[in-house]
Amino acid sequence: MPSEFSLTRTVEFSETDMAGIMHFSNFFRWMEACEAGFYRSLGLPQISFVPGGVVGWPRIRASCDYKAPLRFNDVIEVKLFIKEVRTKGVVFAFQFRRFTDGKVQPLVLAQGEMVAVFVTTDASGAMVAQPIPAEVRAKLEVAPESAYAP
Amino acid sequence: MPSEFSLTRTVEFSETDMAGIMHFSNFFRWMEACEAGFYRSLGLPQISFVPGGVVGWPRIRASCDYKAPLRFNDVIEVKLFIKEVRTKGVVFAFQFRRFTDGKVQPLVLAQGEMVAVFVTTDASGAMVAQPIPAEVRAKLEVAPESAYAP
Amino acid sequence: MPSEFSLTRTVEFSETDMAGIMHFSNFFRWMEACEAGFYRSLGLPQISFVPGGVVGWPRIRASCDYKAPLRFNDVIEVKLFIKEVRTKGVVFAFQFRRFTDGKVQPLVLAQGEMVAVFVTTDASGAMVAQPIPAEVRAKLEVAPESAYAP
Amino acid sequence: MPSEFSLTRTVEFSETDMAGIMHFSNFFRWMEACEAGFYRSLGLPQISFVPGGVVGWPRIRASCDYKAPLRFNDVIEVKLFIKEVRTKGVVFAFQFRRFTDGKVQPLVLAQGEMVAVFVTTDASGAMVAQPIPAEVRAKLEVAPESAYAP
Numbered sequence: 001m002p003s004e005f006s007l008t009r010t011v012e013f014s015e016t017d018m019a020g021i022m023h024f025s026n027f028f029r030w031m032e033a034c035e036a037g038f039y040r041s042l043g044l045p046q047i048s049f050v051p052g053g054v055v056g057w058p059r060i061r062a063s064c065d066y067k068a069p070l071r072f073n074d075v076i077e078v079k080l081f082i083k084e085v086r087t088k089g090v091v092f093a094f095q096f097r098r099f100t101d102g103k104v105q106p107l108v109l110a111q112g113e114m115v116a117v118f119v120t121t122d123a124s125g126a127m128v129a130q131p132i133p134a135e136v137r138a139k140l141e142v143a144p145e146s147a148y149a150p
Numbered sequence: 151m152p153s154e155f156s157l158t159r160t161v162e163f164s165e166t167d168m169a170g171i172m173h174f175s176n177f178f179r180w181m182e183a184c185e186a187g188f189y190r191s192l193g194l195p196q197i198s199f200v201p202g203g204v205v206g207w208p209r210i211r212a213s214c215d216y217k218a219p220l221r222f223n224d225v226i227e228v229k230l231f232i233k234e235v236r237t238k239g240v241v242f243a244f245q246f247r248r249f250t251d252g253k254v255q256p257l258v259l260a261q262g263e264m265v266a267v268f269v270t271t272d273a274s275g276a277m278v279a280q281p282i283p284a285e286v287r288a289k290l291e292v293a294p295e296s297a298y299a300p
Numbered sequence: 301m302p303s304e305f306s307l308t309r310t311v312e313f314s315e316t317d318m319a320g321i322m323h324f325s326n327f328f329r330w331m332e333a334c335e336a337g338f339y340r341s342l343g344l345p346q347i348s349f350v351p352g353g354v355v356g357w358p359r360i361r362a363s364c365d366y367k368a369p370l371r372f373n374d375v376i377e378v379k380l381f382i383k384e385v386r387t388k389g390v391v392f393a394f395q396f397r398r399f400t401d402g403k404v405q406p407l408v409l410a411q412g413e414m415v416a417v418f419v420t421t422d423a424s425g426a427m428v429a430q431p432i433p434a435e436v437r438a439k440l441e442v443a444p445e446s447a448y449a450p
Numbered sequence: 451m452p453s454e455f456s457l458t459r460t461v462e463f464s465e466t467d468m469a470g471i472m473h474f475s476n477f478f479r480w481m482e483a484c485e486a487g488f489y490r491s492l493g494l495p496q497i498s499f500v501p502g503g504v505v506g507w508p509r510i511r512a513s514c515d516y517k518a519p520l521r522f523n524d525v526i527e528v529k530l531f532i533k534e535v536r537t538k539g540v541v542f543a544f545q546f547r548r549f550t551d552g553k554v555q556p557l558v559l560a561q562g563e564m565v566a567v568f569v570t571t572d573a574s575g576a577m578v579a580q581p582i583p584a585e586v587r588a589k590l591e592v593a594p595e596s597a598y599a600p
Contacts, residue, residue, distance in 0.1 A: 013486055013496065014175055014479040016168035018222055019347060023164050024359045025332070028325040029464045036463055040523065046463065047319060047522070051202070059324045063363030069427070072168055072497070073490065127369070163336055163346065164329040169497060174509045175478040179314040182475070186313055190373065196313065197372070197469060209474045213513035219577070222347070223340065277519070314475055316468035318522055323464050351502070372468055 003143035005038035006079040021069035031094045034078040053121035064112040075099040081143040088129040089117040093148040153293035155188035156229040171219035181244045184228040192289045203271035214262040225249040231293040238279040239267040243298040303443035305338035306379040321369035331394045334378040342439045353421035364412040375399040381443040388429040389417040393448040453593035455488035456529040471519035481544045484528040492589045503571035514562040525549040531593040538579040539567040543598040
């Protein structure tokens, strides 16, 4: 039962902005990519379609603290931690660190958080939060706070 | 029966890259936004969902010639021209021009083209090109080539 | 001295995701676009370049609470409020509301926050927070909390 | 002297649109990411900054033919081919293919092309095309047309 997952990723030219650094909105795309890798590693779908509806994990809250800029061609580790498993949702913490000479550096460049809720859509298309199915919950373990505390 | 449509738009910070100009991929998002405005102006849906499927206009080709850079806070006119109406698709040409002192300047900063095909999805979810419905076709008029020729 | 600013914007096809709603990362791009409009309205640059360096407002924190989805072609008001003016930074609150029949609806679809810090770059290219210049500060007024409290 | 380069990449949730497929604009971001990997593999900078200016490879033309959709979590090979080396620019061809069971499938899902020009900026900030430096040119070899012909 993993409580952590990590992804290595290189900052792309299209992700930079005219200040010469990775645009702040892209950190959220990276967090989600890390979450997607985590679900793949568990053999769980992040989204699925049923007749007339969707089953998935929309976000109800996302935040990020930016401590140092990421630059083009930087190689970055994004690390996911399960902070909390609620009846109908999961809270993830994320940390961004730079690889230098093939080693992850200790400095946390950014620290994020996302709250995702398990939903199905009803007949009108509206999303309705649902208890996380037992077989999904069984695969989610909460990380110790010491693992991701800033 | 319009053969042209235009949209005014300001270059956003998130659309720039570290070279200090609008990233080349965003011109395609702008062309599509202009196309969406065109469909709205005609009262036609750009995409619709039917039980088990989608009706829409995926692109089979897109291209853009970049002649001069767009910069943050530039106010730009994107102009759409219907270049060709085919049995199952439409070819659009697009031109990007800068507003200066509230007037569109003659210089074409970029010239694009998109070929969109009218499709429905079959039982397997695959997209199948369809003849453009008569009521849609009736609203599409081809622009004279002189209108958009570089 | 304004403490609020608003922007009207239509959800684009490229901003949706396969769940059929605006992708959560795009709310941050919209907040920044609203902030850019605010600076333009004040005649203040959001970023400027000096020999060897940049003067600007990078974000040190951004967050968003998502309460209801935005969909393709929705017309949305993004409203900015100055929540706090610090010595070296500004805290903005943002609210997203839908236009229906040309009127902004009361329901807040999303509520965001951004903390931007005034910086210049030093000789090494590193960003260094600076006191907000007096002529900029003179144009910033804090909104009453009642204006944006959820 | 390589004439080809390839990159493996997974379609992300944020890259899909409400039609359930990768948005057509993202193929251009992927082509550029592949080009960036190619330059890194050669030890050449894709962009560099000199006092008062930029040295880089802006695009003057980009195009893509879309033959089959890419979907969330698809694992894709993007392959770059040098199609032509001009005095002041390079023409790249790109092919997108799906990995299935760890093997690249023969079907080309999309075929793209980009023309990048070597530029420096002049005193006014305008980009001026320059002959490709000999040490860069020495690292670029043209691929046989048979390698990428559709």
